[in-house]
Amino acid sequence: MIRLTLRQMEYFEALAETLHFGRAAELAGVTQPALSSQIAEMEERLGRRLFDRGGKTVHLTEEARALKPRIDRVLAETREIEATARRGRASMEGRFRLGVIPTVAPYLLPALLPELRKRFPALAVELREAVTATLIEETAAGRLDGMIAALPLDHAGVSVEPLFEDRFFLAVPKADPGFISPPVPPESPALERLMLLEEGHCMRDQALAVCGSVRPAAMANYGATSLTTLLQMVAHGQGVTLIPEMARAASEAMPELRVVPFAEPMPARMLGFAWRRNSSRQGECRSLAEIVRGLALASGRAQQMDGEQDPQGDERQEANREGGLTVADAVGRDVDEGVHIA
DSSP, X not given: OOOOOHHHHHHHHHHHHXXXXXXXXXXXXXXXXXXXXXXXXXXXXXXXXXXXXXTTEEEEOHHHHHHHHHHHHHHHHHHHHHHHHTTTSOSSOEEEEEEEOTTTHHXXXXXXXXHHHHHOTTEXXXXXXXXXXXXXXXXXXXXXXXXXXXXXXXXXXXXXXXXXXXXXXXXXXXXXXXXXXXXXXXXXXXXXXXXXXXXXXXXXXXXXXXXXXXXXXXXXXXOBSSHHHHHHHHHTTSOEEEEXXXXXXXXXXXXXXXXXXXXXXXXXXXXXXXXXXXXXTHHHHHHHHHXXXXXXXXXXXXXXXXXXXXXXXXXXXXXXXXXXXXXXXXXXXXXXXXXXXX
16 A cells, blocks of 8 residues: 655645745755655655656656645645644644735735734744735645735635725836826826736736726836836836835835825725635634734825825824834844744
8 A cells, every 4th residue: 555644745745836846845844855855755655756857947747747636635634634623722823824925925024924923922924925826726725824915816715805905106216307297197108118017916917907098118028026126127217117005115215216196096906815715714814814904004094195294194103113014124034033934
């Protein structure tokens, strides 16, 4: 009888996802030799090769592709059993695998991670940053316990709870003399210079929707993988880009950038928290969603859009220092203090 271990299946899952032994070992939290040894033993027990190794590249064999859905189901059911066993014990403890899209993670996590560590010291958050489609697939399969992304999330396998609205602004080069005065109408010629994230990022589609009747000329020339890269390009005069309100403070801190509002009604995205339908951890997911909403409420509006003095500005700045949705410190500090980034 062939006996595979759960550890081997978890290592298989990590390698199938990353297609890189080093990154798979990091994801699984083990050394690369340990992971390679378990994969080799797994192949020996099955009597077939699961991964083709060619230099630095790794590919799934046909046998591995056929086996992968079954392993995914076994691991998902095992994790459900573990979650069920936690019932009756204190909530918010143990490992929680949270996925966050790249246009949210750098701005939400510096506030969220310290808050979770303060409230739930027994909770070990493991983070996964990826585009929406990947996070939905992994959440529905049980590889993630929950995810934060922009709505809508159309998948029958996940439940969704709205979080808060995140308005869009336009980042432009501060030294650009040709830029019109705000607020920016959706038909503004400035949007012809709009630069976008690459295919797969939901904010790319949202940016195109904001453009209205204007076709971005820069769209075909650029396809950045991160908002930070786009902002650097804008700072060097190569175009303009859309930013969410949660990134406004970080953008305005760049001396070469100017952040301007759109005309009313301002475009916005709605963020949501999602989890596997009928998950045994849905109560914890709803609690986490409530915490995220609380942080958004604490941060309030960063500034008045027309530049007037905000009468509640001092109170909001104090709320931000206490855990609002701002770019406080680097996410790396939270990682160094024990949060594992998958």
